[in-house]
Amino acid sequence: MKRRDFIKLSAFTALALVSFSENVYASEVIPKTVINISLDGGPDFRHLIVPAFSSEEGSYGLEYAKTRASIFDVAMTNEALQANFDDHYDAINISGVDCGILKSCEWLKDEINAQNVAIINNAIASTNRDHHHSILILESGSLLTGSHDVEVSGWLGRGAKALNAHVVSVSSGVRLVCNGPHATDAKAHDNSVVISNTHSRNAGLYNYDTQADLDSGSSGYKYNERAILSRSLSSYYSAKRDLIDQGSPYEKFMKHEEKLRLFGDQLKARLDTVALPQSIINLYEGENTLSSKYFGRQIRSLYDSFASQDILSMRYASLEYTGWDSHKHQRAQIEAKYSDMFGAAKGLATLQSELELLNSGINDGSVIIISGEFGRQLKSNGDNGTDHGRGNSVLVIGKKINGGFYGDPFPSDEIDKLSVKNEDITGKTSIFQIYARVLEWQEAGLGESVFDLSAQAIEDGVDFSNLLS
Helix, strand or coil, X not given: CCXXXXXXXXXXXXXXHHHCCCCCCCXXXXXXXXXXXXXXXXXXXXXXXXXXXXXXXXXXXXXHHHHCXXXXXXXXXXXXXXXXXHHHEEEEEECCEEEEEECCCHHHHHHHHCCCEEEEEEEECCCCCCHHHHHHHXXXXXXXXXXXXXXXXXXXXXXXXXXXXXXXXXXXXCCHHHCCECCCCCCCECHHHEEECCCCCCCCCCCCCHHXXXXXXXXXXXXXXXXXXXXXXXXXXXXXXXXXXXXXXXXXXXXXXXXXXXXXXXXXXXXCCCCCCHXXXXXXXXXXXXXXXXXXXXXXXXXXXXXXXXHHCEEEEEEECCCCCCXXXXXXXXXXXXXXXXXXXXXXXXXXXXXXXXXXXXXXXXXXXXXXXXXXXXXXXXXXXXXXXXXXXXXXXXXXXXXXXXXXXXXXXXXXXXXXXXXXXXXXXXXXHHHHHHHHHHCCCXXXXXXXXXXXXXXXXXXXCCCEX
């Protein structure tokens, strides 16, 4: 492990490791767990789920098809627009509304039909259209977060702190949403609640596998430089640990080394008993990988994190899929991403099926939240894309979800806006109300303790009381 990685991992794990369990993953009580997937760039969920085409003059289905025609490079005739809908979308009825869903998103379609997906429309978090600032607002869970408040706590981190548990980050860097709260400074954070588990099968400190050498009949461990160095360092730190004076500047380093070694040994011992499914390996390695191998590797690390959930004390997991800023050639930019997440035998479908085999209770006790910092404008631009908008949708997925539309998916008052440049989806429900309801499912009162909901709106007619059962 490189020195900078050692220091980074120490900061994320040192305090957390004190309470780690050695129990095998066979508990009948699966903790309620929230998986947060951040879609940076402003995902266009109106491209994923669209109104069914209609030839009726003045209808939403017709006007929407016209205003998005440039994205598909299709003529403005009813016949061409109907054919375009049939070519790219499967018909689906959601909460009594006839819609279309991208053909490449078969798993999501099945989950919607099973009532396991809540599509919460007209959601809004940010006060602006700036990516950086909007992400800070979204992940901190506060409209008061300024454009330079990069060290504040995140809503996952505050939830983990309240539950005396951990956020497991499987993205390449720990996102702000994972930051735990600082005890005294609202503009700072404390990451003792965060565990970075990007390389789940190579965590902790390096230990040469001497036993594998012995089992193979080799004596290479006697001469292998890595083996010699590994044994020497392990012996040195073990001996030196008890000799360091209390209060020495090296004492904390020695404690970190001991905890990191324990951390790595515990994870390795667990994962040595859990074979990584070939279907997950296929997501990032081989001929039929995802468009984003990085997303596939995050699915791998998330699977391993669930296999080690008791060791990690994981109640939250953080993933990311970036690159949704689709100003140009939107179809080429985002449709492969939707397929990566929602396609049959792709990211989430594979994760769900393999977790079911690992322990059937995991899927029952997990909820996936998928959202971005803002949405896209209603009308497509001249470059076959869409520009920054405000309102958007949020997807909440899980077996405990009472699925369907929450909020009007295609408001009639938008029809006149569809042909007007720079018009947004009107934000009517605060995203923080959605997040808070999921946290309330984990523990009563948790949502209100993590978010200030006093001024957070909910669209008229929307009731979240039965969002989760």
